[in-house]
Amino acid sequence: MNLDAVQFIDLTVVNISFLFFLGFIGGLVSGFIGSGGAFVLTPGMMSLGVPGTVAVASNMCHKFPKSMIGAIKRYKYGQVDIKLGLYMAISAGVGVQIGIKFQQLVLEKWGQVGSNLYVSLSFVTILIIVGGYVFYDALKSSAGDGKEKTSALAKKLQAIHLPPMIHFKRADITISFWFTVPVGLATGMLAATIAVGGFIGVPGMIYVLGASSIFASATELVIAFVMGFAGTVNWAMHGMVDIRLVLIILGGSLFGVQLGAIGTTYVKESMIKIVMSVLMLIVAVSRLLALPKYLTELKVLSFESSTILILERISFITMCIALMTGAAIILVSMWKGRKPAVSLEQSFGKA
Amino acid sequence: MLSYQGNETAGTEQRKILVIGNSESLNDALSGYAIQLAQRMKYDLFVVSVMPQGEGSTSAAAVSGAARYHETLKSLRNFKQKAAGKDVHCDHDIRFGEISAVADAVLHTVRRIEFVVTDSEHTKTQLSEDVTIPVFSLSSNQLHPEGKPMTRETKQQRNDEIKKTIGYGLITAALYGCVFWNADKVMSYFTKGGLYAALPVATVFIFSFAHGAFASNFWSLMGIKPMKKDALQPSVGKTVTQTKKVQKRPRAYAYVNPFHKI
Numbered sequence: 001m002n003l004d005a006v007q008f009i010d011l012t013v014v015n016i017s018f019l020f021f022l023g024f025i026g027g028l029v030s031g032f033i034g035s036g037g038a039f040v041l042t043p044g045m046m047s048l049g050v051p052g053t054v055a056v057a058s059n060m061c062h063k064f065p066k067s068m069i070g071a072i073k074r075y076k077y078g079q080v081d082i083k084l085g086l087y088m089a090i091s092a093g094v095g096v097q098i099g100i101k102f103q104q105l106v107l108e109k110w111g112q113v114g115s116n117l118y119v120s121l122s123f124v125t126i127l128i129i130v131g132g133y134v135f136y137d138a139l140k141s142s143a144g145d146g147k148e149k150t151s152a153l154a155k156k157l158q159a160i161h162l163p164p165m166i167h168f169k170r171a172d173i174t175i176s177f178w179f180t181v182p183v184g185l186a187t188g189m190l191a192a193t194i195a196v197g198g199f200i201g202v203p204g205m206i207y208v209l210g211a212s213s214i215f216a217s218a219t220e221l222v223i224a225f226v227m228g229f230a231g232t233v234n235w236a237m238h239g240m241v242d243i244r245l246v247l248i249i250l251g252g253s254l255f256g257v258q259l260g261a262i263g264t265t266y267v268k269e270s271m272i273k274i275v276m277s278v279l280m281l282i283v284a285v286s287r288l289l290a291l292p293k294y295l296t297e298l299k300v301l302s303f304e305s306s307t308i309l310i311l312e313r314i315s316f317i318t319m320c321i322a323l324m325t326g327a328a329i330i331l332v333s334m335w336k337g338r339k340p341a342v343s344l345e346q347s348f349g350k351a
Numbered sequence: 352m353l354s355y356q357g358n359e360t361a362g363t364e365q366r367k368i369l370v371i372g373n374s375e376s377l378n379d380a381l382s383g384y385a386i387q388l389a390q391r392m393k394y395d396l397f398v399v400s401v402m403p404q405g406e407g408s409t410s411a412a413a414v415s416g417a418a419r420y421h422e423t424l425k426s427l428r429n430f431k432q433k434a435a436g437k438d439v440h441c442d443h444d445i446r447f448g449e450i451s452a453v454a455d456a457v458l459h460t461v462r463r464i465e466f467v468v469t470d471s472e473h474t475k476t477q478l479s480e481d482v483t484i485p486v487f488s489l490s491s492n493q494l495h496p497e498g499k500p501m502t503r504e505t506k507q508q509r510n511d512e513i514k515k516t517i518g519y520g521l522i523t524a525a526l527y528g529c530v531f532w533n534a535d536k537v538m539s540y541f542t543k544g545g546l547y548a549a550l551p552v553a554t555v556f557i558f559s560f561a562h563g564a565f566a567s568n569f570w571s572l573m574g575i576k577p578m579k580k581d582a583l584q585p586s587v588g589k590t591v592t593q594t595k596k597v598q599k600r601p602r603a604y605a606y607v608n609p610f611h612k613i
Binding site for chain 1 (some may be wrong): 527530531534537538541542543544545546548549550551552554555556558559562563567568569570575576577578
């Protein structure tokens with residue numbers, strides 16, 4: 001191939017298989033919890049030698065059609081509130097711009113290392129706090145009847161009549177427009193910082209706006225589609241999208257996202273929270289392992305270069321483990337959720 | 352009119368099950384069920400096929416009515432033959448009119464019918480209004496002896512799924528072939544930037560629709576389909592509470608005759 005060796009890698013069977021598999025697992029998780037599959041793909045592609053910008057651009061380009069297919073699938077199951085998704089996507093778009101500006105400020109003030117440290121620290125802090133709370137709440141509701149209750153905060157906010165009040169018919173919530181904006185902004189800012197806005201968007205919709213986790217995770221796919229589409233156009237105008245990588249990942253992820261979407265009809269609502277929080281907490285550990293590198297570069301702490309290299313590898317492996325754990329929980333819960341249907345059919349047969 | 356000639360034991364008439372339905376409903380499932388039940392309970396069977404009143408008012412209708420009559424008679428004879436094979440005594444009759452009126456008339460003329468068996472819930476509802484003895488109907492799965500519920504997919508649906516999966520699979524493979532066959536050329540155009548940005552965006556849209564449809568049909572073919580929550584809602588939330596009925600306890604009254612032994 002006569003491709004520019006710096007920008008675009010040559011594809012081997014191993015590369016293709018790895019990307020296809022990563023796409024499938026990422027798609028499975030995204031279809032189930034609305035996001036979260038993409039965070040392994042960028043470092044995954046980079047581990048194959050793809051330059052960072054091409055990896056980010058290609059990841060973005062695969063993300064929006066995947067989210068679109070997932071959203072269509074879940075819309076058919078009556079789980080998507082398009083209106084809520086669009087409101088959130090607009091404010092998330094603004095959030096992305098704020099996030100980029102903020103990161104530029106950090107970059108100017110503390111340089112690349114400072115920026116990396118800021119990204120990792122926000123990663124760890126947000127993931128541990130939000131992930132920990134979601135996990136606690138999921139355990140609480142699964143210990144009961146598995147049904148969700150609207151959070152006290154959401155109830156309070158829904159009771160405040162601050163015009164314009166918006167009714168989201170499908171999600172069955174009425175809330176002031178001004179409360180949807182901060183959730184959208186935070187989603188966008190997180191997306192600009194760590195590339196996975198859903199880790200704040202989905203819990204935000206659940207605990208602040210009062211949507212159920214089924215609706216929040218499905219509606220997140222609409223947000224991911226809108227933001228992914230805008231991002232892709234931007235990257236493609238700079239010629240950064242490697243369509244070969246995109247199509248290989250898409251090949252796997254379209255299988256995964258549909259399986260994940262089907263999976264949501266098999267499980268209790270609390271299972272979405274469990275998968276999301278487990279994923280968030282393991283990813284937090286992974287980013288925690290990357291901190292020594294930045295701290296050494298900033299000369300705050302000193303670590304051996306060999307130790308840092310090992311920690312970096314463990315960090316990537318941990319991220320893969322996070323994704324695999326999420327996928328395993330989804331598949332196992334789907335398998336378990338399938339049993340009542342079988343027994344029902346059998347009981348019909350026996351009757 | 353057919354007179355009953357069933358098993359008579361020591362002067363008493365044998366108990367019977369009335370099997371009632373129209374000519375189409377006297378199928379294998381109903382006959383199998385009724386014969387098995389009669390055999391197990393050691394009952395006789397009395398099978399009545401009901402035909403609509405007034406068949407034969409025109410010549411064409413008379414011809415079709417006669418054909419249906421013969422068909423019904425044939426199915427009744429089959430029924431009887433099957434019952435004889437299981438050592439169950441069976442009598443049959445063809446009657447005209449409303450099913451509930453026919454059942455009522457049969458119950459008044461044939462003695463010792465203990466309960467009625469019919470083919471569908473609809474007929475059961477019709478009968479329950481006029482008939483005072485228990486009426487049982489075959490549920491949907493018994494119409495499928497192999498145990499398939501009615502909602503299960505048919506062979507036709509499965510064939511359609513296979514065709515769709517193969518069709519979309521071929522389209523997807525062709526699209527992938529087009530891109531990867533000319534990867535160098537594709538990459539040179541797709542990475543030009545500017546307005547050429549439309550190329551990768553349009554490509555992923557086309558791929559996602561073709562490949563998305565293929566993947567959807569593929570999972571469907573593998574038997575992985577969304578579960579209908581309404582049908583399978585667990586009854587966890589529903590608690591059955593025992594209603595306490597206030598019943599008057601019978602009281603014992605003592606009557607003392609004041610004039611006793613006076």
